[in-house]
Every structure is written in structure tokens, then in C-alpha cells.
Amino acid sequence: MTLKEIAAEAGVSPSTVSRIINSPDDSFARKEVRDRVWSIIQKHGYIPNQNARKLKLGQSGGTQTISGSLAVVLGRGENLDDNPFFAQVARAIEQEALSLSFPVSLSYSIFAAIKSTINANLPDIQTDGAIVLGRLTKPAIDLLARRHKTIVYVGRNILDVPWDQIICDGYEATQVAMKHLVNNGHKRVAYLGETENETRFTAYQNFVAMHGLDTDRSLICSCQHNGESGYTGAGKLLAAAHPIPTAVYCAADVIAIAALRRFREARIKIPQQLSLISIDNIELSGYVSPMLTTVGMPIIELGNIAVKTLIDRINKRHTIPMKIYLPNTLIRRESVATPHGYVEDYII
Amino acid sequence: MTLKEIAAEAGVSPSTVSRIINSPDDSFARKEVRDRVWSIIQKHGYIPNQNARKLKLGQSGGTQTISGSLAVVLGRGENLDDNPFFAQVARAIEQEALSLSFPVSLSYSIFAAIKSTINANLPDIQTDGAIVLGRLTKPAIDLLARRHKTIVYVGRNILDVPWDQIICDGYEATQVAMKHLVNNGHKRVAYLGETENETRFTAYQNFVAMHGLDTDRSLICSCQHNGESGYTGAGKLLAAAHPIPTAVYCAADVIAIAALRRFREARIKIPQQLSLISIDNIELSGYVSPMLTTVGMPIIELGNIAVKTLIDRINKRHTIPMKIYLPNTLIRRESVATPHGYVEDYII
DNA sequence: AATGATAAATAAAACGATTGCGTAATGAGC
DNA sequence: GCTCATTACGCAATCGTTTTATTTATCATT
Numbered sequence: 001m002t003l004k005e006i007a008a009e010a011g012v013s014p015s016t017v018s019r020i021i022n023s024p025d026d027s028f029a030r031k032e033v034r035d036r037v038w039s040i041i042q043k044h045g046y047i048p049n050q051n052a053r054k055l056k057l058g059q060s061g062g063t064q065t066i067s068g069s070l071a072v073v074l075g076r077g078e079n080l081d082d083n084p085f086f087a088q089v090a091r092a093i094e095q096e097a098l099s100l101s102f103p104v105s106l107s108y109s110i111f112a113a114i115k116s117t118i119n120a121n122l123p124d125i126q127t128d129g130a131i132v133l134g135r136l137t138k139p140a141i142d143l144l145a146r147r148h149k150t151i152v153y154v155g156r157n158i159l160d161v162p163w164d165q166i167i168c169d170g171y172e173a174t175q176v177a178m179k180h181l182v183n184n185g186h187k188r189v190a191y192l193g194e195t196e197n198e199t200r201f202t203a204y205q206n207f208v209a210m211h212g213l214d215t216d217r218s219l220i221c222s223c224q225h226n227g228e229s230g231y232t233g234a235g236k237l238l239a240a241a242h243p244i245p246t247a248v249y250c251a252a253d254v255i256a257i258a259a260l261r262r263f264r265e266a267r268i269k270i271p272q273q274l275s276l277i278s279i280d281n282i283e284l285s286g287y288v289s290p291m292l293t294t295v296g297m298p299i300i301e302l303g304n305i306a307v308k309t310l311i312d313r314i315n316k317r318h319t320i321p322m323k324i325y326l327p328n329t330l331i332r333r334e335s336v337a338t339p340h341g342y343v344e345d346y347i348i
Numbered sequence: 349m350t351l352k353e354i355a356a357e358a359g360v361s362p363s364t365v366s367r368i369i370n371s372p373d374d375s376f377a378r379k380e381v382r383d384r385v386w387s388i389i390q391k392h393g394y395i396p397n398q399n400a401r402k403l404k405l406g407q408s409g410g411t412q413t414i415s416g417s418l419a420v421v422l423g424r425g426e427n428l429d430d431n432p433f434f435a436q437v438a439r440a441i442e443q444e445a446l447s448l449s450f451p452v453s454l455s456y457s458i459f460a461a462i463k464s465t466i467n468a469n470l471p472d473i474q475t476d477g478a479i480v481l482g483r484l485t486k487p488a489i490d491l492l493a494r495r496h497k498t499i500v501y502v503g504r505n506i507l508d509v510p511w512d513q514i515i516c517d518g519y520e521a522t523q524v525a526m527k528h529l530v531n532n533g534h535k536r537v538a539y540l541g542e543t544e545n546e547t548r549f550t551a552y553q554n555f556v557a558m559h560g561l562d563t564d565r566s567l568i569c570s571c572q573h574n575g576e577s578g579y580t581g582a583g584k585l586l587a588a589a590h591p592i593p594t595a596v597y598c599a600a601d602v603i604a605i606a607a608l609r610r611f612r613e614a615r616i617k618i619p620q621q622l623s624l625i626s627i628d629n630i631e632l633s634g635y636v637s638p639m640l641t642t643v644g645m646p647i648i649e650l651g652n653i654a655v656k657t658l659i660d661r662i663n664k665r666h667t668i669p670m671k672i673y674l675p676n677t678l679i680r681r682e683s684v685a686t687p688h689g690y691v692e693d694y695i696i
Numbered sequence: 697a698a699t700g701a702t703a704a705a706t707a708a709a710a711c712g713a714t715t716g717c718g719t720a721a722t723g724a725g726c
Numbered sequence: 727g728c729t730c731a732t733t734a735c736g737c738a739a740t741c742g743t744t745t746t747a748t749t750t751a752t753c754a755t756t
Contacts, residue, residue: 002742013706018744029704045494051406052742055399055711087435227631258635283575287606288636350712361736366714377734400712403741 001046010037021048071130073144085252085280085299086133089154092303093131129310135197152310154302156199157323164309164322168302170251170279173295173328174203177249177277178211180293180330185338186247186275188214192233192259193251195222200251200279219245223255230255234262246339247275253285256292256335271337281331290334297326349394358385365389369396419478421492433600433628433647434481437502440651441479477658483545500658502650504547505671512657512670516650518599518627521643521676522551525597525625526559528641528678533686534595534623536562540581540607541599543570548599548627567593571603578603582610594687595623601633604640604683619685629679638682645674 003021007014012033019028020037028034040046072090130151132144138158145151145163153161156169181189189208195201208215218240223233233255237248250256256278260270268274270290278285281296305324312318351369355362360381367376368385376382388394420438478499480492486506493499493511501509504517529537537556543549556563566588571581581603585596598604604626608618616622618638626633629644653672660666 003744004742014743015707015745016705019705022744033704047494049403049406049742051399051403052711053744055397055403055713056742056744058397058399058711084432084435087432227635231635254632257632261635261637261639264637284602284605284632287575287579287609289609289612291609351714352712362713363715363737364735367735370714381734397712400741401714403712403743404714406741 001044003046003048006037006040006044006046010040012037073130073132084254084282084284088282088299089133089302092300093307094303095300096303096307129314131306131310135199150310150313152306152313154306162321164313164324166302166306166309166324166326168297168326168328170200171203172325173279173297174200174249174251175207176295176328176330177279178204178207180295180332180336181247181249181275181277182211182213184247184275184336186213186245188219188243188245188247190219190221190237190241190245190248191251192221192223192230192237192248192255194225195220198251204249214245216241218242225252225254227254227258230258231262234259238262238266238268245274247277247336250276250278253278253280253282253292253294256294257284257288260288260290260292260335271335273340275337275339276335286331286333293331293333293336295328295330297328302326349392351394351396354385354388354392354394358388360385421478421480432602432630432632436630436647437481437650440648441655442651443648444651444655477662479654479658498658498661500654500661502654510669512661512672514650514654514657514672514674516645516674516676518548519551520673521627521645522548522597522599523555524643524676524678525627526552526555528643528680528684529595529597529623529625530559530561532595532623532684534561536567536591536593536595538567538569538585538589538593538596539599540569540571540578540585540596540603542573543568546599552597562593564589566590573600573602575602575606578606579610582607586610586614586616593622595625595684598624598626601626601628601630601640601642604642605632605636608636608638608640608683619683621688623685623687624683634679634681641679641681641684643676643678645676650674 003017004014007017010017010033016029016033017037020034021041029037072093129149130144132141132151132153132155134155136144136153136155138161141151141153141158141161141163150163152164152166154166154168156171157167158165178189191201191204193200207213219237221233221237221240223229223236230250230252234248238244248259250259256276260276263270263274263276270276276292278292278294279296281294281299285292285294305326309322309324351365352362355365358365358381360377364377364381365385368382369389374382377385420441477497478492480489480499480501480503482503484492484501484503486509489499489501489506489509489511498511500512500514502514502516504519505515506513526537539549539552541548555561567585569581569585569588571577571584578598578600582596586592596607598607604624608624611618611622611624618624624640626640626642627644629642633640633642653674657670657672
């Protein structure tokens with residue numbers, strides 16, 4: 001079924017049908033004609049061809065708002081299932097776009113699919129704008145920016161780039177977490193998480209150095225941000241670190257949850273013998289025992305801001321690249337305590 | 349940058365450029381011309397307009413394979429973040445599509461966005477095929493089937509429909525779980541999960557009836573499939589059920605994990621005083637304490653089969669609607685035990 | 697009844713690609 | 727040098743919409 005066929009059956013011209021469909025308030029054409037057209041559309045379950053539509057609309061991209069689709073692309077290793085955090089963000093974006101009754105087709109796509117060079121195979125994904133999440137390199141984002149006409153990047157702070165950025169990479173979050181640990185009297189805190197090119201790790205190292213905490217190499221345990229890796233990582237940490245740390249900083253909640261399990265198996269009491277803190281504040285972190293102390297980002301707001309910024313930019317409401325910082329908040333729960341024998345003397 | 353402009357700059361016709369780009373093995377035109385065109389494409393970072401492309405290709409839909417995009421749509425309430433199970437499935441689909449080097453733009457879209465009737469606002473999402481997941485009604489799926497040219501539905505068994513179905517709705521899974529409980533000597537098992545229009549609940553009820561288990565209304569506690577709801581649900585169950593059940597069946601792992609927490613607060617030992625079993629086998633279920641006994645579906649295979657079936661159908665390798673059943677497997681871990689004082693006498 | 701003014705409907709030209717068909721160029725064979 | 731087969735390329739129609747400019751219908755006014 002095409003618009004033309006509908007028109008023919010209704011005995012009007014294609015343009016009339018098009019206008020009837022697209023007039024925002026139901027005001028176009030005589031009511032009689034309008035009703036006839038709508039009923040024919042209904043009868044056939046006609047749906048306009050979006051490709052044709054976007055093709056045509058793409059041209060008149062003047063005052064026009066977005067013509068149709070918005071993508072969310074995740075960095076390599078940031079998988080929706082490995083780490084629920086990203087699923088939450090994606091969801092928040094989805095919600096927001098919807099609430100603006102914004103014509104949205106949210107599409108996640110993994111980076112691997114499109115990192116191939118242009119001439120290898122010309123890529124398929126193309127939208128009006130994209131929200132890019134995760135640990136990506138500048139050239140990678142550049143490539144994406146070329147494909148999607150405009151992007152906003154959510155993640156670490158990248159200097160001197162022409163896109164909008166929403167900074168929430170965990171540097172500050174790590175500081176908040178570490179500070180909480182130190183304020184509770186910890187001086188020997190281990191690291192469990194990604195170490196390669198990971199802001200949270202850098203932040204940990206800087207913090208440790210700056211505050212004169214213990215720096216044994218054995219306190220650092222590299223693992224990926226998922227349950228399995230966190231579990232085995234926690235085991236390795238236990239084996240390697242002597243003396244045992246009084247606290248461990250996990251770069252993600254999923255790691256912490258799995259580590260919890262591992263420590264329990266080793267009969268280590270959390271938080272009495274070992275404190276645990278992490279980052280993300282995924283839902284489940286509040287439903288394990290002990291409940292995780294973690295530092296969370298305002299995910300809903302993150303979603304809001306990301307899509308608003310994107311739409312704003314597409315509509316050319318702003319043209320210079322913006323950098324927006326989001327606050328981190330400490331969620332005090334049960335997994336952090338004062339180390340045994342600690343005397344309060346050291347508050348940052 | 350359009351193809352025409354590239355052509356102009358290269359001093360060839362648009363058709364030539366098109367053919368150079370699209371020839372599968374790099375064999376079209378003289379090498380000299382070909383290289384010139386490619387270098388101009390590179391220079392400008394030209395990317396073909398996918399809308400135009402699909403518009404044109406949609407027509408010649410003969411031997412042609414898919415022209416570009418595949419959607420994954422989730423039922424209302426099946427959110428990626430509420431329940432990691434769906435994120436895992438989505439991921440599996442993504443992986444599989446990718447591994448077939450299939451031109452895929454995976455797009456999740458929540459049902460709310462498109463359930464509006466056609467004439468309310470004409471929808472935007474349109475792909476070659478969609479994989480539809482979750483608890484949806486037949487008319488809803490019908491609507492989707494109209495939008496996306498072909499679909500495969502993953503979920504409960506729906507009778508007499510023209511689409512392909514992959515059945516994994518948990519009826520059998522529930523039976524497996526309940527049977528395990530009964531085999532361990534439980535006769536009084538509570539239900540925690542969705543009750544409205546939910547196959548798992550029906551299965552629970554049928555099983556209870558068929559095996560003469562306790563049927564107090566107080567054993568049934570309705571809650572949604574997320575952590576918060578599971579936590580409060582577990583609390584309500586504790587308050588309502590007298591005497592306390594010896595086991596509880598949770599309709600999803602996330603519920604069970606949250607319930608675990610709630611029971612611990614009530615100083616109920618799992619599994620010594622109360623057994624817990626659930627469905628999904630999300631990653632984290634293996635990393636809480638006690639580790640959850642759960643019944644899982646073969647998620648990876650589910651992804652494989654879903655995309656293969658879809659592609660197959662798009663390419664008209666099969667035309668009758670297929671129904672594929674996926675096996676459920678019991679993952680025995682730590683949350684189920686024999687009730688106190690039980691004497692083995694009753695094995696199904 | 698004739699005239700404007702306004703509203704309703706249409707014709708036709710895009711949008712940016714693909715592709716069947718046709719023609720020009722190339723080279724081989726005699 | 728002429729023909730024929732082959733290869734390389736261009737023409738132009740087309741996909742299903744939207745939209746500008748134009749024509750046609752409607753209706754109140756004088």
C-alpha cells in the first residue's frame with residue numbers, strides 16, 4: 001500500500017493525502033474528504049514508508065525538527081547485560097525521548113558492527129542523531145559523528161572536540177568513594193576493576209598517591225566489569241594481597257556483588273573485616289546482603305539531559321560544543337565500616 | 349555529500365559510482381577509475397544516504413536479502429534494566445546477527461511508543477524484520493507484524509497465528525522448578541511474581557492443583573519483576589502466609605535476589621528454613637549467597653535461532669509459520685533444600 | 697451577476713540512491 | 727580496415743513521499 005494508491009482509492013491527489021496525514025491538528029481538507037481518506041488508511045492498515053519520508057524530509061532540514069530516529073551506541077565492552085548500568089541509562093534516554101513525544105526510534109548498536117573502515121563495507125546505520133556511551137577513543141567517536149549527523153557523547157572528558165559532552169566517567173565518583181573510605185579510617189584499600197585505559201583506575205591511583213595510602217602492587221587486581229570476572233578477581237586479590245586490605249574499591253556494582261559472594265566463601269565478614277564500596281548504584285545493589293554502599297549518578301537526569309542536548313543541537317539552538325558535568329552522590333548503605341581498632345583522627 | 353557530487357568530482361556518472369560501491373568483489377570499472385572514486389569518497393567521508401538506498405531497494409525485493417535493519421521490540425514491562433534476562437537475550441541476538449556479518453541495525457523499542465493506533469500518530473519505526481519479545485497480546489503483535497514486514501515472536505505460545513514463534517514462556521520452566529521443589533519434599537510452596545496474564549502463574553496454579561499441594565490464597569503474592577517490587581512482595585508474603593511455606597517459587601531471578609535480602613532481614617535461613625527457586629538464570633544469580641537454584645533457558649541459542657529464523661523467513665526459505673520449543677534446564681545451586689523433618693516418600 | 701478574496705485540491709519537481717538497457721570504447725581475429 | 731565480442735560507462739526511470747507554486751472551487755460583497 002502506498003500513499004498514491006490510497007489517494008487513488010479516495011479519489012484525491014497524493015498531496016492531499018500527505019497533508020491530511022501530516023497536519024498536526026486535525027485540520028486540513030473538508031471533514032468529509034478527511035474522514036474518507038482516514039477510513040481508507042485504516043481499512044488497509046496503511047503505514048507510510050519511512051524511508052521515502054525521511055529521504056524527502058532530510059532535505060528541508062531547516063526549521064524542521066528531527067525527522068525520525070535517534071541512536072544509542074555503546075562502547076566495546078559496555079554491554080547491556082554485563083552491566084545493568086548501561087541498560088538503565090539507555091532506558092532513561094528512551095523514557096525521556098518518549099515523554100517529549102519525540103519521534104524516536106531508539107537503536108542501540110554495538111561498536112564492533114561499525115568500526116570497520118568506510119570503504120571496507122559501507123555502514124548501514126544512519127540516524128539524525130546519536131547518543132554515544134562508554135569508553136571510546138576520540139577517532140572512534142569521530143567516525144560515529146560522521147555517520148550520525150550530530151552526536152552527544154556521554155562518558156569521560158575528552159578535550160578539544162566539536163561535539164557536546166556529558167561528563168560522567170567516574171573520576172569524581174571514584175574520588176567520592178575513596179574519600180568515604182578514608183573518612184572511615186581506611187588506609188589500605190584494594191582496587192578491583194578494569195585497569196586498561198580506565199578513568200576510574202586512574203582516579204584511584206591519583207587518590208592513593210595524593211593521600212598517602214598503601215600502594216602495594218598486590219592491592220591492584222584487574223578484572224572486567226561483569227559477575228564472573230569480579231568473582232575470580234576477588235579470589236585472586238585474596239590470594240595476592242598481604243596483609244589483607246581493610247577495604248576494597250570496586251569499579252562497578254556487578255563486580256562488588258560477585259566479590260561479596262567470594263569473600264563470604266572465604267569467611268570474611270563484610271563490613272566488619274573488610275569494607276566494600278563501588279560505583280553505579282544499579283537496582284540490585286540495594287537488595288543484596290549487606291546492601292552495597294555505592295556512589296551513583298543521576299541516571300534519569302542523565303537521560304533527560306542527553307536527549308535534550310541532542311535535540312537542542314539538532315535544532316541548532318546551540319552551536320558551540322557544550323560540556324555538562326553531572327553530580328555523583330554517595331549512597332551510604334551497609335558495606336562500609338570503620339576498620340577494626342581504628343581511632344578517629346583523619347578526616348578529609 | 350551525495351553520490352551525484354562524488355560522481356561529478358570524479359568525472360563519471362552516478363551509476364558508475366553506485367556500482368563501484370556496491371560491487372561485492374572489488375571488480376567494477378577500470379582500476380584507475382575505481383581508485384579515483386574511492387579516494388574521493390574517502391576524502392569527503394562520504395556515506396550513502398540509507399534512506400534513499402532502502403527506498404530504492406525495498407522495491408526490488410526479489411532475491412535480495414535484507415536491505416538493512418532488524419528490530420528487537422520488547423513488551424510493556426519487559427525493560428532491559430528491570431530484568432537483565434531481556435538484556436541478555438537482546439545481546440545474544442545482536443551477537444548472532446553480527447556473526448553472520450548480517451547488515452544489522454539492532455533497534456530496541458518499547459512497546460508504549462508504538463501501541464498508539466495508526467491514526468493517532470503514524471509510527472516511525474520500520475524495518476525489514478523484527479524479533480518481538482515478551483508478554484504481548486495477539487493484536488499488539490499483529491500491529492507490529494504490519495509495521496515490520498516480517499516478525500518472529502519469542503515468548504508464550506499463541507495459537508493460530510501466521511508468524512514464526514519461538515516458545516520459551518516459562519510454562520515448562522515453571523514445571524521444572526516446581527517439580528524440583530516437590531522432589532525435595534515440599535508441599536507448601538508460595539508464589540511470588542506477576543499474576544495478571546502471566547504464564548508462569550498459570551503453570552504454578554496448574555501444578556499445585558495437579559499435585560495436591562497447599563493452595564491457600566495467602567501463599568500467592570503478586571509483584572512485578574524487579575528488585576523493589578520483589579523486596580516488598582517478600583515482606584507481604586511473610587506477613588500474610590500462615591503457616592509459613594517451606595519454599596517459595598519466584599517468577600524471576602531479580603525477584604528472588606531481592607526476596608533473599610528480605611528473608612535475611614527476617615532472620616529466616618535460606619535454604620534451611622525456606623527454599624527458594626526461580627527462573628531466568630541471570631548472571632548475578634550465581635553470585636549471591638546462597639547461590640540461586642534456578643531454571644534457565646539457553647539464551648545464546650535462543651538468540652541464534654531467533655535471527656536465523658527471521659532471516660530464513662525474509663529470504664523465503666520457509667513460508668509456513670514455525671513453532672520452535674526451547675528446552676529449560678535446572679541449575680542446581682544452593683537455595684533449595686529438603687524441608688525440616690522431611691522423610692523421603694514422594695518422588696515424581 | 698460580477699468580482700475578489702479565501703479556501704481546497706492538484707501538478708510536478710524534488711530527495712538520493714539503484715538498475716535495466718543502450719551505446720561507446722576497446723581489442724582480437726581475419 | 728572491417729566486423730564482432732566484450733567490457734566500460736552513461737541515460738533515464740524509478741522508489742514513496744513532501745512541498746511549492748498553481749489551478750480550481752466556494753462564497754460573501756457590492
